[in-house]
Amino acid sequence: MMRRRVVILGGGMAGLAAAWRLSEPDGEAAEVTVYQRGWRLGGKGASSRGANGRIEEHGLHVWLGFYDNAFRLLRSCYEELDRRRSDPACPIQDWRDAFLPASAIGLGSGGEVDSPYWLARFPENDLLPGDVAGSGDLTAADFLERGLTLLGRFGVSLDPDSSLAPRAVLSSSPTHPALALRGSAPGAELLEGVQTGLREVAGSGVAARRAAELVELLLTMLRGIVADRLTVRGYTSIDHLDLREWLLRHGASPAAVESPIVRGHYDLSFAYEGGDAARPRFPAGLALHLTMRMFLDYKGALFWKMRAGMGDVVVAPLYQALRRRGVRFRFFHRLDRLHLSPDRKSVRAISLGRQVGVPGDDYDPLLTVRGLPAFADRPDLRQLDAGDDLLSHDLESHSCGWPDSGKLTLESGRDYDAVVLAVSLGMVPHTCRELLAVDERWRSMVDRVGTVATQAFQAWLHADERTLGWRSAAATVTGCGEPFDTFASMSQVLPFEDWPDDARPLTAASFCAALSDAEIAKGTDPADVVRSNAVRFLETRSGELWPGASAADGGFRWDLLCANGGRPATGSARFDSQYSRANVDPSDRYVQSLPGTAPYRIAADASGFENLFLAGDWIDTGLNAGCIEAAVLGGLQAANAVEGRRLDEGTAGGYRPNGASQHA
Numbered sequence: 001m002m003r004r005r006v007v008i009l010g011g012g013m014a015g016l017a018a019a020w021r022l023s024e025p026d027g028e029a030a031e032v033t034v035y036q037r038g039w040r041l042g043g044k045g046a047s048s049r050g051a052n053g054r055i056e057e058h059g060l061h062v063w064l065g066f067y068d069n070a071f072r073l074l075r076s077c078y079e080e081l082d083r084r085r086s087d088p089a090c091p092i093q094d095w096r097d098a099f100l101p102a103s104a105i106g107l108g109s110g111g112e113v114d115s116p117y118w119l120a121r122f123p124e125n126d127l128l129p130g131d132v133a134g135s136g137d138l139t140a141a142d143f144l145e146r147g148l149t150l151l152g153r154f155g156v157s158l159d160p161d162s163s164l165a166p167r168a169v170l171s172s173s174p175t176h177p178a179l180a181l182r183g184s185a186p187g188a189e190l191l192e193g194v195q196t197g198l199r200e201v202a203g204s205g206v207a208a209r210r211a212a213e214l215v216e217l218l219l220t221m222l223r224g225i226v227a228d229r230l231t232v233r234g235y236t237s238i239d240h241l242d243l244r245e246w247l248l249r250h251g252a253s254p255a256a257v258e259s260p261i262v263r264g265h266y267d268l269s270f271a272y273e274g275g276d277a278a279r280p281r282f283p284a285g286l287a288l289h290l291t292m293r294m295f296l297d298y299k300g301a302l303f304w305k306m307r308a309g310m311g312d313v314v315v316a317p318l319y320q321a322l323r324r325r326g327v328r329f330r331f332f333h334r335l336d337r338l339h340l341s342p343d344r345k346s347v348r349a350i351s352l353g354r355q356v357g358v359p360g361d362d363y364d365p366l367l368t369v370r371g372l373p374a375f376a377d378r379p380d381l382r383q384l385d386a387g388d389d390l391l392s393h394d395l396e397s398h399s400c401g402w403p404d405s406g407k408l409t410l411e412s413g414r415d416y417d418a419v420v421l422a423v424s425l426g427m428v429p430h431t432c433r434e435l436l437a438v439d440e441r442w443r444s445m446v447d448r449v450g451t452v453a454t455q456a457f458q459a460w461l462h463a464d465e466r467t468l469g470w471r472s473a474a475a476t477v478t479g480c481g482e483p484f485d486t487f488a489s490m491s492q493v494l495p496f497e498d499w500p501d502d503a504r505p506l507t508a509a510s511f512c513a514a515l516s517d518a519e520i521a522k523g524t525d526p527a528d529v530v531r532s533n534a535v536r537f538l539e540t541r542s543g544e545l546w547p548g549a550s551a552a553d554g555g556f557r558w559d560l561l562c563a564n565g566g567r568p569a570t571g572s573a574r575f576d577s578q579y580s581r582a583n584v585d586p587s588d589r590y591v592q593s594l595p596g597t598a599p600y601r602i603a604a605d606a607s608g609f610e611n612l613f614l615a616g617d618w619i620d621t622g623l624n625a626g627c628i629e630a631a632v633l634g635g636l637q638a639a640n641a642v643e644g645r646r647l648d649e650g651t652a653g654g655y656r657p658n659g660a661s662q663h664a
Contacts, residue, residue, distance in 0.1 A: 012043020015422030017635025053498025071130030101301030115123025357385030426586030526582030622655030
């Protein structure tokens, strides 16, 4: 019997997850071919190696402790690769080598003068992400019990030099939070008592204010969950409201609603319409769902950081394992158009641009850096029918002007039985025009589900973080304000880069934020905008993070930046040796979750066309947020749909489209 032939269009995390499920050897594995523009895999999660083997990411990537589907996929991948036998010299043998728990989190101070950042460490636990299915949404009783317990443990973790540790108030209560009766009225009264106590001393320092705001927000969320009967109606029932609006409705103070704790929800999700910092919008129900999963249902640690680039520890292993399974990869194939059948019920043909000739159509995208398979930052000309002039063109860009070496048309029945569309939402208007013309749902999705450009930069410094004055190595900080609102210490990757011994950096850091459409519309090269923003941030804001990086005039000590070969520049020109990105290409734009837009997302099995299935963080997965977990979930659901299974079969967390997973 002929195996089902499946074409996957796009090699991001959703496409790779779909390929993984479809090629599983325990069933009747499909014949899978992945078509990818350019020379890399990973989509918005791609990374590559530049000069000195330095890791250059599309943005700032950390994994959350509730990403059960993503971790389960990766753990299975490493187990199947079995590098201890197949590649014993590789420095990352399994997933535990690839990730480090990183529970330190920080928030910008919101302009307070006593401390520019509030840092805390959330307690780790003995669970492993991917081990067990996520609990889904929590009942009001679960929320109360876990929230109180978290506050008790969290208080112990605060900086002992803080003017107030929450445990001082909690431990003075007659009932310890961890012993609060499940769903009992005394538990709610205890939470209110803690809030009152913290308010009374809130003037004693930023730690007290943040702790008071945290308790107030937890209490407000609990009141709102009960008042709106969300464990019965589902959290999607309030997704038409913005988070701040919903919090105010249920009694939160304006100070708490404007606090860095709330602002961090928006920053981490690039939740600014049009990238405009003055237009924050994030759906209340999704915010509650993510808050519960992030803070009350994490496995092991709140955050997990990769020890090398995402392309190194996630994408390359998946590529290697999929190749072993027989999945075919066709690099340098750009999707141009999907064509409908005459009856408009299926995709009859797929037009692809062959960007450059690849002898034998078998391109190997990997190189090795310090024993670790990784992706290069440019195509390998030795494997291509092209000269050096190719390197001046960005084959990963929709606007690339490099002439195609040819065209390829795939036909239904001859080349494929099913198609998984795993490109980014931003590419849908360019590649699916016929679908948009005949299906109102597709037009509504493109019009209503927002996307936003993002900006990012990475810096490598000669001094270590202690010398720079940073108190919490491995911390992730958000709520920092403009022009870059989120920062992460990434020094853990340095041992896997390949700098000369006499020039090796001691600190690596990543920054990111939304990039406004209004700024892009001015016509200035977006790359220049990001460079200007990064220089401005380092000159005016870096001293808040790194007091030791401040120059005598209050600016930035540019000599701290590691040169990337050649004669080092001076002053701000030295920034040109760092790495920055303006993610403005349609395929690079981040998919937003704006209030009221979830109903316009289309599920993996609901494309409206018989042989077309959808994968990505932009479809309706039940976790409608732009993240690795949603992308993996979208890919698994697409594969299930191809095979005629329930969409959530074999997935963790019970996520189902159309909000069905968001009922307790």
